[in-house]
Amino acid sequence: MTNKNITWFKAAPIAAFPENGGACVKYHDKQIAVFHFKQLDKWYATDNECPHKHQMILSRGMIGDQQGHPKVACPFHKKTFSLETGLNLQGEDYCINVYPVKIEEGFVFIGV
Amino acid sequence: MTQPLKVVVVGNGMVGYKFCEKLLTKAGGGSFSITVIGEEPRPAYDRVHLSAYFSGTSAEELSMAPASWYLDNGIRLLTGECVTQINPQARVVVTHTGLQIPYDKLILATGSSAFVPAVAGVEKEGVFVYRTIEDLDAIIAYAKNANRAAVIGGGLLGLEAAKAALDLGLETQVVEFAPRLMPRQLDTAGADMLKSKMEQLGIGIHLNKNTAFFDGDVAVKGLSFTDQSYLEADMVIISAGIRPRDELAKQAGLAVGPRGGIIVDDALTTSDAHIHAIGECALYQNMIYGLVAPGYEMADIVATNLVSGQIDKTFKPFDMSTKLKLIGVDVASFGEPFCEHIPHNTLVIEDKLKGIYKRLNVSTDGKYLLGGILVGEADNYNMLLQMTKNQMILPPSPEDLILAPRKGEATAGAGISALPDSASVCSCENITKGTICDAIESQNLADVAAIKKCTKAGTGCGGCVPMLSDLLTETLKKQGKTIKKVICEHFDYSRQELYHLIKMSETRTFEEVLTAHGKGCGCEVCKPAVASMLASIYNEVIAKQAVIQDTNDRYLANIQRGGTYSVVPRVPGGEITPDQLIALGVVAKKYDLYCKITGGQRVDLFGARVEQLPLIWEELIEVGFESGHAYGKALRTVKSCVGSTWCRFGVQDAVGYAIRIENRYKGIRAPHKLKSAVSGCTRECAEAQSKDFGIIATEKGWNLYLCGNGGIKPQHAVLFASDLDDETCIKYIDRFLMFYIKTAEPLQRTATWFNKLEGGLKYLRDVIINDSLGICHELEKEMAYLIDTYHDEWRVAVETPEIRSRFTHFVNSEEADPSLQFVEMRTQKRPADW
Known part of the structure; x- marks a missing residue:
């Protein structure tokens, strides 16, 4: 993430996102899942597409933690991914992209 | 500084890959420069x-590691590059594009090619071999215009190919030269059993057949055999064995066997000290090892010795035991399956009805297992293999090892705890019981996935996975740890305990429950489990805590492939008016929904986008429909037959009673889904005995059946009480359902719950009929509360703006999900394949 030119995309107001859950944001042709992990007081953004069966679905997945590490579980086959790194937590090869998130003046911005 | 040793690997198959992986792990980076060349x-x-x-x-999913893995580990990978020459004097390999790559150590992992018998006409169109993804692509393409496939080869590989042909929808015939199938693994009786199983599945088996020529002009149209018989086929797949790829070695002057294979010694060194051969191209003591496990072992040996710079490890004749599922039939052969020249006694079980054949070869003193064959059922394979390999003393009646355990009895014979630590549990990766148990203990592994990740056991053929699970339970038990089934890492309680705690502490939200009784943030296991308990206790609107619900409950609909949802309105007892049917049709047509009648006597409407759900339900509610809870772990349907109101055999009003039952229990959430049915007479047209609670009419009243299910493991419900009147039957169901809801584990159906209930049917009758625990009053009260607080979830969702507004795909756009794609099927739509 260092020294890379980040474009901050203004996604939606905070209230548009459920607490401790996810919602999907459209950015040009891209779909980005945004999670408001209120228990940790953190925001995460990842691809909305689950790489297992290429379904646009991760924003509807349940979030939680595995040994303290934040994760999201795909609703289709319960594949779990780290919200920090995007790696599959069951040791499978595929992973998802993660994006930085910042909150300014009540709005959620995603670094793309 | 010394130059890193230049290691060149020719061949990028499973064994070549495994060699790289092993070398990297053992060397810890730095001391080798590795080049891999694959054609x-x-x-x-x-x-x-x-x-x-x-x-x-997909090809991607089959991949051992992506190209980036090689890059990340500093390995130079050349794909699509064919080595044409080895120059052992100059220690250089030359490729077809003219690359000259020098080496210090050359590893030949060239594998094998399909053995193609010299039969006239083998060059005709429609004749294929079965070896690479490219072969498969060609077969798939050709199969589109073919009807009848002949597979040459009745061995392991041939039957694999036959399965593929069957999957492609072809009429499939297997042709074998030997007098039986799988001649290397099975004896005549075992092979006969396999043959009749295959024939039942519609695969023709032709034994003792020697193909004289492939018939046809340009394309093949049949096989002519030396016994003058003929088999029509518009496609031929040759899968009759392998031939080691030794042509490079031969041309470089290395010693090869008379029937092929690069000759290697104990250290897998060829006749040139700088060249090793591993996997299916290597000939060790006149034997080619055509399985992955010995190939991996060879890779391990060469990598170990390269790193240490001396011969620390040598190859020994490898156990060729195998277990596999061939077209749904388990087949295994282990140790000495035939015992041709070894004194022994045989123990055979043959059940032609079930298609099971099991043979054990026991030493003449009755103490040891020497080997055996299993066809039709091979559940005990791992244990039997271990007993053979580790020379474990047999139990007094060894036949118990291959007899199916009778209901209620534990599996006989030595348990996994009797295995010595040196026993190799995962033969693909050669990992011992000791290593696995140590890893479980020292790294606090809690599930099979963690064991796989940490030790690599179970990542090859996967055959040992059930054993890993047993080892885990066993090891944890030894440590005195959780035999108790806790919900997950966030709640150190069983469901029953947590249910009780939630009630006592009157916690009503997931956060409250977590703060009071759990730790961490929760996960996809405990969130829906707690959501279900909260619903069973308080019966509040589940949509108010949407993010802890599984996706179906979060959107009150069933997610389907592609990410659209299906809608199932409740049709109590399956009774529906023409107007209601028309209304369903109108809505389905308006929103272009795929329609299907369900097994539970209702109509399922598929293909609704998330933002369409409230609109659809608004219209359905308008004409009097309610949520059918098809998405929930809740009561689904109470199916009925038409009963005495119409049927000449009916003895009670089955439909009327079914409607009453369905309306009574609708909306009630349970650990798992609940299904019910009412039949109007003993003919049982509503299939009530396959339900969680089923009711069958008698002349005098109702017979109540409990704890049946269909699904993966169908189980008949048991007769709980007979000739009940309407009210008593309902009273018993009230008590039964509430007792189940309070005591079952998460996602445990009533059948599984019942099977684990200590005391069984008698105990259940005691609790529910005789009130032996003194809880019946409480159970009835709790059930009455749930019935009184019923609300139609969809009506609430549609009428509550805060809930309704969540039904969108994007939060920053009104647009529908643009990735959704449908194709037409029989005049309706369905999602495009994933």
Whole structure:
């Protein structure tokens, strides 16, 4: 993430996102899942597409933690991914992209 | 500084890949520069599970590691590059594009090619071999215009190919030269059993057949055999064995066997000290090892010795035991399956009805297992193999090892705890019981996935996975740890305990429950489990805590492939008016929904986008429909037959009673889904005995059946009480359901719950009929509360703006999900394949 030119995309107001859950944001042709992990007081953004069966679905997945590490579980086959790194937590090869998130003046911005 | 040793690997198959992986792990980086040259266009893939390609597994999923893995580990990978020459004097290999690559150590992992018998006409169109992904692609393309496939080869590989042909929808015939199938693994009786199983599945088996020529002009149209018989086929797949790829070695002057294979010694060194051969191209003591496990072992030995710079490890004749599922039939052969020249006694079980054949070869003193054959059922394979390999003393009646355990009895014979630590549990990766148990203890592994990740056991053929699970339970038990089934890492309680705690502490939200009784943030296991308990206790609107619900409950609809949802309105008892039917049709048409009648006597409307759900329900509610809870772990339907109101055999009003029951229990959430049915007479047209609670009419009243289910393991419900009147029957169901809801584990159906209930049927009758625990009053009260607080979830969702507004795909756009794609099927739509 260092020294890379980040474009901050203004996604939606905070209230548009459920607490401790996810919602999907459209950015040009891209779909980005945004999670408001209120228990940790953190925001995460990842691809909305689950790489297992290429379904646009991760924003509807349940979030939680595995040994303290934040994760999201795909609703289709319960594949779990780290919200920090995007790696599959069951040791499978595929992973998802993660994006930085910042909150300014009540709005959620995603670094793309 | 010394130059890193230049290691060149020719061949990027499973064994070549495994060699790189082992060398990297052992060397810890730095001391080797590795180049891998593979002639296939893609990096190494899992050839063992190649057939899965036909059933939809992608080339990507079969891949051992992506190209980036090689890059990340500093390995130079050349794909689509063919080595044409080895110059052992100059220690250089030359490729077809003219690259000259010098080496210090050359590893030949060239594998094998399909053995193609010298039969006239083999060059005709429609004749294929079964070896690479490219072969498979060609077969799939050709099969589109073919009807009848002949597979040459009745061995392991041939039957794999036959399965593939069957999966492609072809009429499939297997042709074998030997007098029986799988001649290397099975005896005559075992092979006969397999043959009749295959024939039942519609595969023709032709034994003792020697193909004289392939008939046809340009394309093949049949096989002519030396016994003058003829078999029509518009496609031929040759899968009759392998031939080691030794042509490079031969041309470089290395010693090869008379029937092929690069000759190697104990250290897998060829006749040139700088060249090793591993996997299916290597000939060790006149034997080619055509399985992945010995190939991996060879890779390990060469890598170990390269790193240490001396011969620390040598290859020994390898156990060729195998277990596999051939077209749904378990087949295994282990140790000495035939015992041709070894004194022994045989123990055979043959059940032609079930298609099971099991043979054990026991030493003449009755103490040891020497080997055996299993066809039709091979559940005990791992244990039997271990007993053979480790010379474990047999139990007094060894037949118990292969007899199916009778209900209620534990599996006989020595348990996994009797295995010595040195026993190799995962033969693909050669990992011992000791290593696995140590890892479980020292790294606090809690599930099989963690064991796989940490030790690599179970990542090859996967055959040892059930054993890993047993080892885990066993090890944890020894440590005095959780035999108790806790919900997950966030709640150190069983469901029953947590249910009780939630009630006592009157916690009503997930956060409250977590703060009071759990730790961490929760996960996809405990969130829906707690959501279900909260619903069973308080019956509040579940949509108010949407993010802890599984996706179906979060959107009050069933998610389907592609990410659209299906809608199932409640039709109590399956009774529906023409107007209601028309209304369903109107809505379905308006929103272009795929329609299907369900097994539970209702109509399922598929293909609704998330933002369409409230609109659809608004219209359905308008005409009097309610949520059918098809998405929930809740009561689904109470199916009925038409009963005495119409049927000449009916003795009670089945439909009327079913409607009453369905309306009574609708909306009630349970650990798992609940299904019910009412039949109007003993003919049982509503199939009530396959339900969680089923009711069958008698002349005098109702017979109540409990704890049946269909699904993966169908189980009949048991007769709980007979000739009940309307009210008593309902009273018993009230008590039964509430007792189940309070005591079952998460996602445990009533059948599984009942099977684990200590005391069984008698105990259940005691609790529910005789009130032996003194809880019946409480159970009835709790059930009455749930019935009184019923609300139609969809009506609430549609009428509550805060809930309704969540039904969108994007939060920053009104647009529908643009990735959704449908194709037409029989005049309706369905999602495009994934």
